[in-house]
Amino acid sequence: MPITLKELAAKSGVHPSTVSRIVNDDPQLRVSAATRARVKELVKKTGYRPDGMARGLKLRQSFVLGVLVPDVLNPLFAAIFRGVEDAALEEGYTVILSSTDGHEDRERDIMLTLQSRMIDGMVVASASLRDSSVRWLRENGIPHVLVNRYSDQKDYFVGTDDRLGARLATEHLLALGHRRIAHLAGSPRYSTAVNRRRGYEEALKAAGIEADPALIVETSLVAGGGVLATHRLLELRKRPTAVVAVNDVAAVGAYDAAEQTGLRIPADLAITGYNDIPLAARLRPGLTTIHVPAQEFGRAAARMLLEQMVAGRHEPKRVVLPPELIVRGSTDPGRT
Amino acid sequence: MPITLKELAAKSGVHPSTVSRIVNDDPQLRVSAATRARVKELVKKTGYRPDGMARGLKLRQSFVLGVLVPDVLNPLFAAIFRGVEDAALEEGYTVILSSTDGHEDRERDIMLTLQSRMIDGMVVASASLRDSSVRWLRENGIPHVLVNRYSDQKDYFVGTDDRLGARLATEHLLALGHRRIAHLAGSPRYSTAVNRRRGYEEALKAAGIEADPALIVETSLVAGGGVLATHRLLELRKRPTAVVAVNDVAAVGAYDAAEQTGLRIPADLAITGYNDIPLAARLRPGLTTIHVPAQEFGRAAARMLLEQMVAGRHEPKRVVLPPELIVRGSTDPGRT
DNA sequence: CGATTTTGCGCAAACGTTTGCTCTGTTGTC
DNA sequence: GACAACAGAGCAAACGTTTGCGCAAAATCG
Numbered sequence: 001m002p003i004t005l006k007e008l009a010a011k012s013g014v015h016p017s018t019v020s021r022i023v024n025d026d027p028q029l030r031v032s033a034a035t036r037a038r039v040k041e042l043v044k045k046t047g048y049r050p051d052g053m054a055r056g057l058k059l060r061q062s063f064v065l066g067v068l069v070p071d072v073l074n075p076l077f078a079a080i081f082r083g084v085e086d087a088a089l090e091e092g093y094t095v096i097l098s099s100t101d102g103h104e105d106r107e108r109d110i111m112l113t114l115q116s117r118m119i120d121g122m123v124v125a126s127a128s129l130r131d132s133s134v135r136w137l138r139e140n141g142i143p144h145v146l147v148n149r150y151s152d153q154k155d156y157f158v159g160t161d162d163r164l165g166a167r168l169a170t171e172h173l174l175a176l177g178h179r180r181i182a183h184l185a186g187s188p189r190y191s192t193a194v195n196r197r198r199g200y201e202e203a204l205k206a207a208g209i210e211a212d213p214a215l216i217v218e219t220s221l222v223a224g225g226g227v228l229a230t231h232r233l234l235e236l237r238k239r240p241t242a243v244v245a246v247n248d249v250a251a252v253g254a255y256d257a258a259e260q261t262g263l264r265i266p267a268d269l270a271i272t273g274y275n276d277i278p279l280a281a282r283l284r285p286g287l288t289t290i291h292v293p294a295q296e297f298g299r300a301a302a303r304m305l306l307e308q309m310v311a312g313r314h315e316p317k318r319v320v321l322p323p324e325l326i327v328r329g330s331t332d333p334g335r336t
Numbered sequence: 337m338p339i340t341l342k343e344l345a346a347k348s349g350v351h352p353s354t355v356s357r358i359v360n361d362d363p364q365l366r367v368s369a370a371t372r373a374r375v376k377e378l379v380k381k382t383g384y385r386p387d388g389m390a391r392g393l394k395l396r397q398s399f400v401l402g403v404l405v406p407d408v409l410n411p412l413f414a415a416i417f418r419g420v421e422d423a424a425l426e427e428g429y430t431v432i433l434s435s436t437d438g439h440e441d442r443e444r445d446i447m448l449t450l451q452s453r454m455i456d457g458m459v460v461a462s463a464s465l466r467d468s469s470v471r472w473l474r475e476n477g478i479p480h481v482l483v484n485r486y487s488d489q490k491d492y493f494v495g496t497d498d499r500l501g502a503r504l505a506t507e508h509l510l511a512l513g514h515r516r517i518a519h520l521a522g523s524p525r526y527s528t529a530v531n532r533r534r535g536y537e538e539a540l541k542a543a544g545i546e547a548d549p550a551l552i553v554e555t556s557l558v559a560g561g562g563v564l565a566t567h568r569l570l571e572l573r574k575r576p577t578a579v580v581a582v583n584d585v586a587a588v589g590a591y592d593a594a595e596q597t598g599l600r601i602p603a604d605l606a607i608t609g610y611n612d613i614p615l616a617a618r619l620r621p622g623l624t625t626i627h628v629p630a631q632e633f634g635r636a637a638a639r640m641l642l643e644q645m646v647a648g649r650h651e652p653k654r655v656v657l658p659p660e661l662i663v664r665g666s667t668d669p670g671r672t
Numbered sequence: 673c674g675a676t677t678t679t680g681c682g683c684a685a686a687c688g689t690t691t692g693c694t695c696t697g698t699t700g701t702c
Numbered sequence: 703g704a705c706a707a708c709a710g711a712g713c714a715a716a717c718g719t720t721t722g723c724g725c726a727a728a729a730t731c732g
Contacts, residue, residue, distance in 0.1 A: 001477055002453065004688060015712045020690060028691095030709055052454035053398065054688030057389040057717050064400075064432070064454070071418075078414050082407075085435060094449060096400070097433045099421060113430060117338065117718095118388035118400070141337055252618070282588070284620040340718060351682045356720060364721095366680055390718030393687050453688095 003046045012042050019043075023050065056117075065305065066096045066114045066122035068107060073099075074249065075277040076294050077125060080147055083298020084123050091306055093120070100126045107133055115142060121309055123147055123301045128189040143308045145301040148292075150191030156308060158300045158319040162192050165290040165323030166199025166244065169272040172288070172325055173242045174207050176332070178270060182215040182233045182240035184226060184250045193246050196274060200244050215240055219250050226253015227260075234261050234269075241270065242331070248273035248280050251287055251330075270331040285329025286336055293321055339382045348378050355379075359386065392454075401641065402432045402450045402458035404443060409435075410585070411613040412630050413461060416483055419634020420459050427642055429456070436462045443469055451478060457645055459483055459637045464525040479644045481637040484628075486527030492644060494636045494655040498528050501626040501659030502535030502580065505608040508624070508661055509578045510543050512668070514606060518551040518569045518576035520562060520586045529582050532610065536580050551576055555586050562589015563596075570597050570605075577606065578667070584609035584616050587623055587666075606667040621665025622672055629657055 005023075009016040014035060021029040022039045042048075056062045067084050069077035085095050096114065100107040107126060111133055114122065121143035124134065128149070137144045138154065145156040173181050183200045186193025197216070204211050214236060219229035226245065230253060233240055245251035251273035255265065263269045265285055273280055273289035280287040300319050308314075329335045341359075345352040350371060357365040358375045378384075392398045403420050405413035421431050432450065436443040443462060447469055450458065457479035463470050470491065473480045481492040509517050519536045522529025533552070540547050550572060555565035562581065566589060569576055581587035587609030591601065599605045601621055609616055609625035616623040636655050644650075665671045 002451075005690095006688075016689080017691075017713080018711060021711095024690085026691085030711080032710065035710080049448065049452045051393070051688050052452040053389055053393040054717090055690080056454075057387070057393050057687090057719090058689045058691090060717075062389065062454075072408070072414050072421075073411070073418055075409070075411070075414075078408050078411075081433070082409055082435060085408075085433070089434075089446075092449075094432050094434065094446075094454075096430050097417070097421070098425075098430065099418060110425075110430075112385065113428075115338075116385045116388040118398075118430075279615055279618055282615055283618060341720095342718075352719080353683080353721075354681060357681095360720085362721085366678085368680065371680080387718050390687090391720080393689090393717090394719045394721090396687075 002051075003048050005048075005050065008039075008042060008046065008048050011046075012039050014039065023048075060117075061120050062118050063093050064096060064119055065093050065302070066098065066119040068098055068100055068110065068122060068124045068126045070102050070126045071099045072097060075279070076247075076275050076292075079294035080123075080125050080298040080301070083295040083300075084302040085298070086295075087299040087302035088306075093302075093306070102126070102128075104128070104131065104133070107131075108136075111136065115140065121145075121305045123298070123305060125149065128187075128191075143305055145305045145308070147297050147301050148192060150195070153318075154316060156304050156316045156318070158297050158304065158321070159192075160290075160292050160321050160323045162195035162323070163199035163202065165274060165292070165325075166196035167203040168199075168323060168325045169244050169274070169288070169290055170200050170203035171207075172327065173244065173270060173272065173331060174203065174209075176242075176270065178242040179209060180212075180215065180238060180240040180242070181209075182217070182243040184219045184229050184233075184243060184245040184254065185216055186246040186250075187218065187220070196244075196246050219246065219253070224253065226250035227256045228253075230254040230257035231261070234258075234263070241268075242266075243269065243271055245271065245273050248275045248277045248287060248289055251289070252279070252283070255283060255287075255330075266329065266331050266333055272331060276326055280326075281328070283330070284336070288328045288331040289326050291324040291326050296321060338387075339384050341384075341386065344375075344378060344382065344384050347382075348375050350375065359384075396453070397456050398454050399429050400432060400455055401429050401638070402434065402455045404434055404436055404446065404458060404460045404462045406438050406462045407435050408433060411615070412583075412611050412628075415630035416459075416461050416634040416637070419631040419636075420638040421634070422631075423635040423638035424642075429638075429642070438462070438464075440464070440467065440469070443467075444472075447472065451476065457481075457641045459634070459641060461485065464523075464527075479641055481641045481644070483633050483637050484528060486531070489654075490652060492640050492652045492654070494633050494640065494657070495528075496626075496628050496657050496659045498531035498659070499535035499538065501610060501628070501661075502532035503539045504535075504659060504661045505580050505610070505624070505626055506536050506539035507543075508663065509580065509606060509608065509667060510539065510545075512578075512606065514578040515545060516548075516551065516574060516576045516578070517545075518553070518579040520555045520565050520569075520579060520581040520590065521552055522582040522586075523554065523556070532580075532582050555582065555589070560589065562586035563592045564589075566590040566593035567597070570594075570599070577604075578602075579605065579607055581607065581609050584611045584613045584623060584625055587625070588615070588619070591619060591623075591666075602665065602667050602669055608667060612662055616662075617664070619666070620672070624664045624667040625662055627660040627662050632657065 009019045098110045125147040148159040217229045219225040276289045276291035345355045434446045461483040484495040553565045555561040612625045612627035
């Protein structure tokens with residue numbers, strides 16, 4: 001139904017190739033001002049737009065980017081996506097978003113589908129540590145940027161220093177006088193989880209406190225998991241006075257568990273999260289957490305991806321943004 | 337870099353067309369079992385996948401859907417998208433997501449970009465009332481479904497009965513004895529806002545209460561707007577005892593304003609929202625609101641879109657899911 | 673055993689662009 | 703005035719598929 005280049009050429013009485021060159025402002029184009037004006041006029045009038053498929057086939061690029069996240073319902077990933085989208089739009093790219101739900105096979109499927117040359121590059125915010133998908137991306141020469149997920153030095157990367165962030169949170173609790181500090185840990189498959197746990201352990205060690213294995217429990221990355229894990233902690237003979245959660249969603253689970261047990265936050269149990277999702281500031285008391293600039297992650301990732309696409313593979317760049325401790329009422333009784 | 341049909345044909349010693357038919361399981365294909373096996377084997381081994389561009393060019397479809405929302409950072413729209421994504425994936429479609437930020441020109445730009453035949457259809461959750469984009473979609477024969485946004489009877493549509501939902505909320509407040517009930521209204525450009533306001537007014541009228549124009553203030557659809565609007569309400573000589581907010585985000589603004597003014601919820605000010613975003617249950621007190629099954633919206637929209645694409649334009653279907661009142665502590669002191 | 677059907681596959685055009693090259697006529701140079 | 707140079711635009715191949723049609727050879731039939 002939309003008008004094609006050929007039809008446009010026929011209408012204006014020139015050859016299709018000429019129209020193409022005019023539309024694309026071909027630098028090595030030599031065409032009379034009159035012809036150019038006539039064609040441009042007709043392009044405006046008919047609202048001609050080149051067929052993306054045909055163009056993509058010839059040019060071998062689609063101007064579409066792919067973003068892979070575990071779940072867009074998690075505000076952190078929604079924000080990352082939004083950042084990618086904005087930066088991409090500025091350069092005329094559109095973005096396909098896919099949620100993997102953490103299943104490697106679904107992730108794999110999606111990648112294969114996207115690969116079929118429909119995508120110019122991808123931002124991957126879902127890859128776990130032992131993930132073969134990342135290797136696959138490298139082997140197939142697909143430009144990609146990893147967000148908030150560790151890899152070795154071979155990939156473009158943007159994220160925060162998770163170890164430092166977790167240390168900040170833990171040190172904050174130590175400074176408040178806490179000594180029995182628990183950790184709601186994430187799956188060791190995720191680099192973020194591993195690094196945060198390491199940061200937690202480092203902070204304790206630096207304070208001369210030896211880590212009690214019973215105080216570290218693993219949780220799934222959804223609220224329900226946090227509840228269960230926290231209950232296990234609260235059933236200990238010597239229960240912790242504070243808990244460092246691997247992320248805000250798990251921390252919310254800790255809130256629920258505390259409420260169900262009749263414990264008051266922060267008097268009986270202090271809690272810290274990670275990510276500073278919008279909900280964190282809305283909880284009562286507010287959740288002390290580590291702010292990560294998610295939308296900036298997205299923007300940076302998109303820019304690095306585009307840069308990588310024009311420049312070809314160079315030394316991969318790594319962007320590490322600083323984590324920031326946000327103190328709220330869940331640790332400090334003086335705040336809301 | 338990926339292997340092509342032609343190369344595959346050369347390797348297996350048959351004509352490209354034969355490979356194509358085998359790969360696509362062409363029903364009118366007549367090929368010896370031996371050849372078929374040999375080719376299929378080679379396809380597996382090489383990991384051949386047809387080039388999406390070339391395929392799209394020939395077939396005139398891309399197996400990509402577009403979703404337009406005001407802002408994916410709003411959990412309501414994230415949920416709608418997720419629904420679309422899931423239903424689309426089941427049918428082998430991937431989805432492009434774009435945020436319009438409510439700007440009609442940006443929406444227009446995005447549509448033009450997407451149209452260029454890269455998209456097989458779109459789900460539009462962002463169109464305002466006087467929106468020309470919807471007309472444009474119709475004129476250009478692009479399959480589309482409107483979500484949560486009214487249109488006349490000419491389009492496929494899925495949403496709730498906003499009027500009924502707002503009536504439920506208002507009647508709930510009336511039943512609790514409230515008489516001065518205010519309304520944080522949305523922009524009249526949005527059909528949802530218009531219908532909710534109408535439902536609010538109907539409920540008052542049915543209760544024999546005449547609407548006080550001073551009790552209806554317009555707010556933008558972000559938290560900041562809700563704060564300002566609520567302050568204006570609270571400055572009235574006879575201030576309202578309850579407020580029906582056009583959505584949860586505005587209601588959160590009302591919470592803030594109440595807190596800043598030193599009013600207690602629900603004793604001094606009862607509040608209802610709309611949408612039941614995850615945050616609503618987490619506020620203290622919990623926000624009484626109208627639950628809308630956002631993810632189901634998305635699923636339904638995708639299914640209708642795909643149906644429309646195979647069937648061609650028939651009588652447009654309209655799916656209206658029932659709104660459900662969720663009572664929490666922001667209106668009922670007996671709850672949390 | 674010759675005619676007819678069926679099997680198995682190849683041929684080539686088409687989808688809508690892009691782009692290196694060719695070709696004609698006009699202008700400039702000596 | 704002969705020749706080079708250049709402006710202006712057309713030609714055709716190519717990108718990787720799909721698909722209607724054609725055409726041999728093998729199988730079936732009377």
